[in-house]
Amino acid sequence: MLEQVLAILMFSLRTVPQRLGSVLTAVFGITGVVMVMVGVLSIGEGYKKTMKASGDPAVAMVLRSGADTEMMSGLSRQDTRIIKDHPAIKQVDGTPAAAAELFVIINLPKRGTGTDANVPLRGIQPQSYAVREKFEMLEGRFFEPGRNELIVGRGAVGQFEVELGKEIQVGANRWKIVGVFAEGGGVAESEMWTDAGVLQSAYRRGDTFQSMYIKLEDAARFTAFKSELIRDPRLRVKVMRQTDYYAEQSRTITTLVTALGAIIGTLMAAGAVFSAVNTMVTAVAARGREIATLRAIGFHRVPIVLSILVESTLLALAGGLIGGFIAYLLFDGFRTATMNFQSFSQVTFAFEVDAGLLAMGVFYSTVIGLIGGLLPAVQAVRSPVADALRSE
Structure with a gap:
C-alpha cells in the first residue's frame, strides 16, 4: 500500500507545472492566513514577554x-x-x-x-x-x-x-x-x-x-513577609510578588489579542480551505482518466485517497512555512506602544515571533491542507471507473 501511495504521489507532483496557477493560488492563500495570524498573535507574545521581563520573584x-x-x-x-x-x-x-x-x-x-x-x-x-x-x-x-x-x-x-x-x-x-x-x-x-x-x-x-x-x-520568604505585613495592626496594605502584578497587568491585552487573532485566523482559514478544495478538485478532475486507469489496473482506493491528502497537505505546509518566514521577517522585533488598561498609560514593547507561534502556524496550515484535500480525495474514488475512462 505504501508503494502505491508513493507511486501515485510522485505522479501527481510531476503534473504540478501543468496546473501551476491553481497550485500557487492555494499555497499563497494559506501563506496569507499564516502570516496574518502569526503577526497578530506576535503582538500578545511581545507584550507578555515585556511584562514577564519586568518581574523578579524576589x-x-x-x-x-x-x-x-x-x-x-x-x-x-x-x-x-x-x-x-x-x-x-x-x-x-x-x-x-x-x-x-x-x-x-x-x-x-x-x-x-x-x-x-x-x-x-x-x-x-x-x-x-x-x-x-x-x-x-x-x-x-x-x-x-x-x-x-x-x-x-x-x-x-x-x-x-x-x-x-x-x-x-x-x-x-x-x-x-x-x-x-x-x-x-x-x-x-x-x-x-x-x-x-x-x-x-x-x-x-x-x-x-x-x-x-x-x-x-530570599524569594522563599515572600509568604511569611506578606503575612506579617498584612497582620501588622499599624498597616492596611496589599502585598504581591512583582511577577504576579505584571502578569495581571498583561492579562487583558493578551486575552484581547489572542481572541482577535483567533477570529481573523478562522475567517481567513475558511477562505483558504475553499481555495485548497478548489485546487484539489481541479487537479483530480484533470487527472480523472489517469486515476480511473490506476484503479482499473489494480490500485486500491485507500492509496489514492492518501496520496491526494498528502499532496494537499504538502502544498499547505509549503504555504505555512512561507507565511511563517514572512511573518518573522516583517514582525519580529518591530517596536510599538499600546495602552495598559490597568494604568491607562502607554507601554512600549517589541512584537515577538517565537518558535511556538511558528509551530502553531505550520500546524494550522497542515489542518487546512487535510480538510481541503478530503472532499476531492473522496470524490476521486467514488466515480465509476467506466465513466471516468470514457471522459475526455
Whole structure:
C-alpha cells in the first residue's frame, strides 16, 4: 500500500507545472492566513514577554489595601518606614533595598504622529536602583536629587518625543532629560524617572507615596513577609510578588489579542480551505482518466485517497512555512506602544515571533491542507471507473 501511495504521489507532483496557477493560488492563500495570524498573535507574545521581563520573584510590591494598581494606591511616610524595618528585606551597603515611589501620568506627543499619549512618570528614591538589579544607564547620567531632571527608558525614547538633552514641559515646570536607561526589556523602559521628593512637590502630593518596591533577601520568604505585613495592626496594605502584578497587568491585552487573532485566523482559514478544495478538485478532475486507469489496473482506493491528502497537505505546509518566514521577517522585533488598561498609560514593547507561534502556524496550515484535500480525495474514488475512462 505504501508503494502505491508513493507511486501515485510522485505522479501527481510531476503534473504540478501543468496546473501551476491553481497550485500557487492555494499555497499563497494559506501563506496569507499564516502570516496574518502569526503577526497578530506576535503582538500578545511581545507584550507578555515585556511584562514577564519586568518581574523578579524576589521583589515584592506593597500597595494600599484594596488597590489593584499603583494609580489607585496611597501610602504614608509612616507606612514606608514601618515596612523598611522588616528583617526579610535585603541589605545593600547597610541600607534596606526598599524604595517608596510615586506614579503619575503625563501627556507627551508620540514620535512621528504628533498625537498625545499617556506616558508614565515615576518618582523614585536612591534605593530604587538596588531593587531593580537589571537597571543599566545607557547614555548621559543619573538625575540629581532635588532638581527638575529626568532619565527616560529606551523604549520611551523610541516611541515618544523625548531624547537626551531635551527639555519638556510637565505641569507648571520644565524638566531636562539627562539620561537614557534600560531595564532588561521590561515595562520600566516605557517610563520616565525623577526624584520622588521633587515629584511630590510638583504634583502637591504632600508626604505620600503610592507603592513600595522591596528586594527580599530570599524569594522563599515572600509568604511569611506578606503575612506579617498584612497582620501588622499599624498597616492596611496589599502585598504581591512583582511577577504576579505584571502578569495581571498583561492579562487583558493578551486575552484581547489572542481572541482577535483567533477570529481573523478562522475567517481567513475558511477562505483558504475553499481555495485548497478548489485546487484539489481541479487537479483530480484533470487527472480523472489517469486515476480511473490506476484503479482499473489494480490500485486500491485507500492509496489514492492518501496520496491526494498528502499532496494537499504538502502544498499547505509549503504555504505555512512561507507565511511563517514572512511573518518573522516583517514582525519580529518591530517596536510599538499600546495602552495598559490597568494604568491607562502607554507601554512600549517589541512584537515577538517565537518558535511556538511558528509551530502553531505550520500546524494550522497542515489542518487546512487535510480538510481541503478530503472532499476531492473522496470524490476521486467514488466515480465509476467506466465513466471516468470514457471522459475526455
